[in-house]
Amino acid sequence: MRYLLRRGAWTAAALLGVSVLIFGLVRLLPGTIVDILAGTEGRLDPAQRAAVLHQFGLDRPLPVQYGLWLWNLVHGNLGWSFRTQQPVGELIAARLPITLELAVLTIAVVAVVGIPLGILASVTPSARVKALAQILGLLGLSVPTFWTAVMLIIIASYAFHWLPALIFVPPWESPWTNAQQMLLPVTSLALGLAAVVVRMTRSSMLEVLGQEYVKVARAKGLRGLTVLLRHALRNALIPIVTVLGLQSGFLLGGVVITEQIFGLPGLGWMLLNGVYQRDYPVVQGTVMLFAVTFAAVNLVVDLLYTSLDPRIRFE
Amino acid sequence: MARSDSTGRLTRRQIIAGGLALGGGFAGLELARGRGLSEAFAAAAAPKRGGMLVAAAEVDPVSLDPHTNSNFSSAQAYEHVYESLTGYNDKNQIIAMLAAKWEIQNGGKTYVFHLRPNVKFHNGQTMTAEDVKYTVDRVVDPKTASPWRGWFDTIEETRVVDPLTVQINLSQPYPGLLGSFAGMRASGIIPKGLAERENLKIKAIGTGPFRLVEYVPQDHLTYARFADYWDQPMPYLDGMTFKILTEENARLAALRAGQIQYAAITAQGQQQLQGAPGIAVLRNLVANVTLHYINVARKPLNDWRVRKAMRMAVDTNEVIQKATFGAAVPSGPIPSGYGDWYLAPQSLPYNKPDLDGAKKLLAEAGYPNGGFRVSLYCSPQYPEYVQTTLVVQDGLKKLGIDAQVQQMEWGAFVADHNRELTTHGQEGGEIFCSGNTFRPDPDGYIYPYFYSKGPINDGGYSNPKLDPLMVQARSIFNHDERRSLYTQIQRTLLDESPNWWWHVKYNIDAISTRLHGFEQSFTGRRFLLKQAWLA
Numbered sequence: 131m132r133y134l135l136r137r138g139a140w141t142a143a144a145l146l147g148v149s150v151l152i153f154g155l156v157r158l159l160p161g162t163i164v165d166i167l168a169g170t171e172g173r174l175d176p177a178q179r180a181a182v183l184h185q186f187g188l189d190r191p192l193p194v195q196y197g198l199w200l201w202n203l204v205h206g207n208l209g210w211s212f213r214t215q216q217p218v219g220e221l222i223a224a225r226l227p228i229t230l231e232l233a234v235l236t237i238a239v240v241a242v243v244g245i246p247l248g249i250l251a252s253v254t255p256s257a258r259v260k261a262l263a264q265i266l267g268l269l270g271l272s273v274p275t276f277w278t279a280v281m282l283i284i285i286a287s288y289a290f291h292w293l294p295a296l297i298f299v300p301p302w303e304s305p306w307t308n309a310q311q312m313l314l315p316v317t318s319l320a321l322g323l324a325a326v327v328v329r330m331t332r333s334s335m336l337e338v339l340g341q342e343y344v345k346v347a348r349a350k351g352l353r354g355l356t357v358l359l360r361h362a363l364r365n366a367l368i369p370i371v372t373v374l375g376l377q378s379g380f381l382l383g384g385v386v387i388t389e390q391i392f393g394l395p396g397l398g399w400m401l402l403n404g405v406y407q408r409d410y411p412v413v414q415g416t417v418m419l420f421a422v423t424f425a426a427v428n429l430v431v432d433l434l435y436t437s438l439d440p441r442i443r444f445e
Numbered sequence: 446m447a448r449s450d451s452t453g454r455l456t457r458r459q460i461i462a463g464g465l466a467l468g469g470g471f472a473g474l475e476l477a478r479g480r481g482l483s484e485a486f487a488a489a490a491a492p493k494r495g496g497m498l499v500a501a502a503e504v505d506p507v508s509l510d511p512h513t514n515s516n517f518s519s520a521q522a523y524e525h526v527y528e529s530l531t532g533y534n535d536k537n538q539i540i541a542m543l544a545a546k547w548e549i550q551n552g553g554k555t556y557v558f559h560l561r562p563n564v565k566f567h568n569g570q571t572m573t574a575e576d577v578k579y580t581v582d583r584v585v586d587p588k589t590a591s592p593w594r595g596w597f598d599t600i601e602e603t604r605v606v607d608p609l610t611v612q613i614n615l616s617q618p619y620p621g622l623l624g625s626f627a628g629m630r631a632s633g634i635i636p637k638g639l640a641e642r643e644n645l646k647i648k649a650i651g652t653g654p655f656r657l658v659e660y661v662p663q664d665h666l667t668y669a670r671f672a673d674y675w676d677q678p679m680p681y682l683d684g685m686t687f688k689i690l691t692e693e694n695a696r697l698a699a700l701r702a703g704q705i706q707y708a709a710i711t712a713q714g715q716q717q718l719q720g721a722p723g724i725a726v727l728r729n730l731v732a733n734v735t736l737h738y739i740n741v742a743r744k745p746l747n748d749w750r751v752r753k754a755m756r757m758a759v760d761t762n763e764v765i766q767k768a769t770f771g772a773a774v775p776s777g778p779i780p781s782g783y784g785d786w787y788l789a790p791q792s793l794p795y796n797k798p799d800l801d802g803a804k805k806l807l808a809e810a811g812y813p814n815g816g817f818r819v820s821l822y823c824s825p826q827y828p829e830y831v832q833t834t835l836v837v838q839d840g841l842k843k844l845g846i847d848a849q850v851q852q853m854e855w856g857a858f859v860a861d862h863n864r865e866l867t868t869h870g871q872e873g874g875e876i877f878c879s880g881n882t883f884r885p886d887p888d889g890y891i892y893p894y895f896y897s898k899g900p901i902n903d904g905g906y907s908n909p910k911l912d913p914l915m916v917q918a919r920s921i922f923n924h925d926e927r928r929s930l931y932t933q934i935q936r937t938l939l940d941e942s943p944n945w946w947w948h949v950k951y952n953i954d955a956i957s958t959r960l961h962g963f964e965q966s967f968t969g970r971r972f973l974l975k976q977a978w979l980a
Contacts (some may be wrong), residue, residue: 160861169515170859171881172630173893173901176867182590191819213507214646215664221662280694287698296688297497297665298705391692395664406826407507408856432889 137432141425148421149203149324149414153196156405156413160230162188163212171212173395183380186212208418209411226419227300229396232388233381233421235312236319237374244324245370248331249363252339263328270325279318298395315392319385323377330373334366341365359413367438374433378425485726492962494678496979500707501696505663505689511633512584515592517882517969520629522660524972525649525668525685526567527633529626530558530577535908535968537784539627543572543634543652545612552933553922560609565673566636567649567656574605579637579663581613593631595893595900596621596885614958618920620927624885629970654680654975664689681962681978697955700724706979712770715953725957729965730774730782731952734890735833737821737864737945742870742904745817750810756795757803759840765948768832773948776936779887780949783968785929786887794939800843807844815845822862823878826855830878833947870904877903884970887931888919895934895943906943937966 164182167176174182183189187198202209208218251263286292294310301308338344339362347357386398397416404412506522508514510710514523541547544558550648564572581603584591599619604612615622626632643650649657652675655668669684688705690696695934696708701721710718715726727933745751765773766960774781775796777788803878807815819841823834834850841848851874853861865873893899896915897907918930939946952965963977 159472160857161863165511165860165863167515167590168592168859170862170877171882172515173595173866174590174592175587175900178587178590215644224661266451272953280692283692283694283698287701291702293698293702295706296690296699297686343652391695393664393688393690393692393695395599395661399663403505406854406856 137429139194141429145421145425149200149418150196152256152417154416156408157192159405159408161408163410166407175407192197199411203415203418208415209330211408211412213404213407213412218411221412221414222397222419225395225397225400228298228394229385229389229398230320231301231312232385232394232396233378233404235316236323236381239316239320239380240323240327241319241374244327245331247324248328248341249335249358251328252335253358262320263332267325267329270328273322274393275318275322276387278321279315279388282314282318285393296393311392311394315385315388315394319381319388323381326373326377327370330370331366334369337363338362338366364438368435371431371438372433375428378427385415449652460695467634475748476619486687490961492678492681492944492976492978493980494681494978495683496681497980498682498707498960498974498977499705500687500701501690501705501709502666502687503689503691503693503696503709505691506660506666508646509649509657509660511629511635511649511651512580512589512591512593513629513645514630518859521970522666522687523633523649523651523657524629524653524970525655525974526649526653526657527635528653529629529632529634530560531623531627532629532972533627533966533968535964535966535973539623542627543577547623548873549922553620553920554615556613556615556622557606558611558612558613559673562609564652564675566652567671568636569583569673570636572634572652573608574611575608576637577611577634578603580632580634581611583635584631591631593628596625596628596631596889613895618922620922621886621888621919626885627891628883629972647741653757655685658684676772676975680975682974685974695879699956700801700955703957706960707963707974708955710955712772712951715772715955718955724763725956725958727954727956727963727965728772728951730780730949730967731960731965731969732780732783732949732967733880733969734776734778734780734949735768735830735878735880735947737834737837737947738877738879738894739942739944740865740870740875740904741837741943743875745812746819746875746904748810749943750806750943751812752945753940754803754806754844754943755811755841755846756945757799757806758844759795759837759945760798761793761947763839764833764836767836768829769948769950772953774951776949778938778944779890779931780881782949783887786928788932788935788939798840799970803844814849817839818849819875820849820851821876822851822853822856822858822874824858825852827878828882829950830880834878836885840914863904866901886919887927888915891931891934891938892919893917895938903943906941908937908941910965911937 162183163186164174164179167182187195199209203331208222210217247263252262254260267346293314295307298311299307344357344362347361385396386402389399390402401413401416404416466950502518502521504516504518506519507516508519509523511523511527528542530542531539532542534540543561543564545561547556547558549556560572560574560577566572580696581597582601583589584594585597585600599615599617599622600613602614604614606612636650639650647662651806652678654671654674656671658667658669660666666687667684670680670682688735690699693711693714696710697714697717699705700708700718703723717727718724739746739752741747761775765771765775775790775793777793779787781787790864800898806850807813821834821838823830825831830851838848838850859875862877892915893901895902895906895911897905897912914930914934918927918934921927952969954965956963959980961978961980964973966973
């Protein structure tokens with residue numbers, strides 16, 4: 131329990147640091163919402179520009195702006211988008227399920243496909259399978275997600291004359307349509323990540339399988355599968371779980387390109403647009419949400435360690 | 446009193462001739478309308494009611510506010526919902542819309558509009574002069590911060606004469622006012638008080654042929670047929686859905702799969718679609734002239750000979766090939782295809798590069814081997830502008846000029862350009878690649894930029910001989926006189942090169958062969974979907 135409290139305090143401090151960082155970073159970007167509103171063809175004269183800046187509270191001193199935003203934030207108010215005047219909380223709530231579904235499905239597919247493949251690659255005697263695993267691993271790591279995404283669209287439409295429905299349908303409305311819509315994006319995201327997991331699983335398993343206690347288990351007469359799964363895998367999982375935990379953070383951010391290419395109205399795409407439009411509340415709110423999620427996921431990962439390796443304890 | 450409307454458009458012959466003349470093989474081989482015979486046969490049939498059009502938009506509208514938006518994609522989204530006093534037809538001529546007729550009095554300083562009776566808004570209200578006054582007042586109010594207020598800056602007062610008559614008094618005669626309303630960037634008529642009651646960025650109540658059903662930002666827009674639309678029997682479609690697909694490959698795939706019946710594509714996309722069944726391609730010149738704004742306050746760009754020499758060294762044809770895949774036509778300050786105001790592409794001065802002439806001119810200006818450094822800004826969010834600038838860089842290098850291309854994110858680009866404008870060229874960049882889209886009056890391409898006290902004059906360009914001509918051209922109503930003035934002004938501007946003008950592209954739309962009646966507009970907008978129907 132004390133561990134959790136201490137951990138909580140550290141997390142809060144880290145989140146505070148993130149809030150200052152994102153508040154400052156987004157204001158370092160050249161140009162403000164006023165420049166976006168005027169574009170290159172329309173024009174706003176100095177009086178109009180000042181009026182717009184005032185309307186958005188951007189003419190107040192920075193510490194005041196930060197203080198107001200933070201105060202609202204801890205009270206659950208994420209502010210209003212500069213661009214559409216909609217509450218940021220609503221915008222996020224509408225889009226979070228999509229990004230979440232994308233991220234969760236990707237992690238699930240990667241775990242379900244990547245870990246067994248990695249185990250297979252570590253125990254197989256066949257040199258060919260080993261080589262295949264190496265090659266696929268390298269391909270998965272080197273090929274960029276956006277290329278895979280576009281190729282999948284092209285292959286689906288040219289070769290199979292098929293594309294999922296255009297307007298996003300959540301899984302509770304129509305699971306079948308939703309599954310179709312998630313198929314290509316999840317595949318493009320999972321390919322790269324699976325390659326990492328296969329390699330990690332394979333090398334981690336190899337290391338564990340070379341350990342003394344595995345030899346002991348075999349000498350005791352335990353069946354191969356039991357040794358593999360109950361003893362070796364549990365220990366090999368620690369670095370894999372770490373990687374998956376870290377990757378989930380990257381996934382949340384990395385889905386931006388995927389969302390844009392497949393036209394999924396998710397958080398990543400909203401965040402990117404927010405940056406382009408200098409929509410400070412949207413950017414700040416979304417990044418804080420990512421930070422909180424990341425912190426939570428890593429807490430779960432750390433707690434998982436204790437169940438995977440009883441030697442690990444928290445003081 | 447003669448009205449100054451833009452008549453006619455560039456005929457197919459002229460477009461092709463212009464394109465061919467520059468080895469635009471691609472442009473020359475295509476017909477402006479790529480439809481087959483059977484398609485033309487079917488089009489002769491009568492319009493049918495019904496059907497949902499599913500289309501793709503290539504950019505998110507960002508905001509649906511008809512007065513404060515600055516994105517062209519916004520206009521493309523709200524134009525089905527809002528209308529104004531005047532509008533455009535398929536030949537880019539100004540026609541009566543919510544105003545049935547008008548008189549221009551008092552030497553051009555007073556416009557009296559007689560509104561169409563019994564026009565309904567989507568909420569059931571009837572449109573009256575009060576709504577028009579409310580709308581115009583909102584646009585003209587500095588607090589609204591409309592980026593297009595400049596189109597209406599001659600308006601002094603809007604008066605309600607009776608429920609169907611509005612009088613607008615100007616500070617000086619201005620022939621472009623009808624165009625300013627037709628342009629629909631800041632003139633959609635809204636019910637009185639609407640802006641205070643609703644968030645117009647995501648909701649819309651207008652008089653247009655379609656009601657806005659739903660706008661999910663960055664995802665899609667849904668429209669439904671407005672049964673009480675004043676211009677019966679239009680619209681024919683039951684509704685439209687525009688899904689936002691920024692990735693062109695996704696749009697092409699959706700077209701091929703038959704999921705969408707309309708999408709804007711590029712020349713490369715058109716090539717990929719060749720042979721695809723059930724898809725027709727429309728091409729039309731669109732008012733969007735690619736250009737470079739030049740900060741003429743900076744040395745040596747303050748010397749017209751330097752600017753002109755730099756322009757002479759660049760191969761316009763190469764720009765067109767690399768930036769638009771050959772799907773464009775050279776242009777002067779007023780975009781090619783705009784009524785009869787533009788200079789014929791074959792007659793433009795820089796169609797062939799002239800390196801020797803450029804070197805001589807540069808030497809005269811005191812830079813015999815170039816020897817100076819210049820920065821060209823562009824944004825990768827508009828790859829066409831980047832390509833154009835890279836070709837320019839090549840040409841400048843041949844003159845011995847150290848031309849640096851700097852790519853910036855669009856927001857940063859806009860911010861820097863604004864800084865350059867507000868400091869009159871003292872700060873900010875030197876050369877910016879961008880484009881001018883549709884202006885309701887040719888004056889919009891000239892006066893704000895090149896009049897010595899013009900509001901968006903990069904670096905303070907000033908030609909005392911041109912100033913009175915510009916002022917005159919924007920205050921007289923005789924079409925032929927205006928035309929001859931703009932011809933003279935454009936020739937001088939091309940000579941002195943305060944901007945470099947390159948080309949006007951083709952707007953390429955891929956449509957299903959089931960979609961009939963749709964025509965592209967030189968404005969680049971899609972308002973003629975109201976006359977479209979699905980077979």
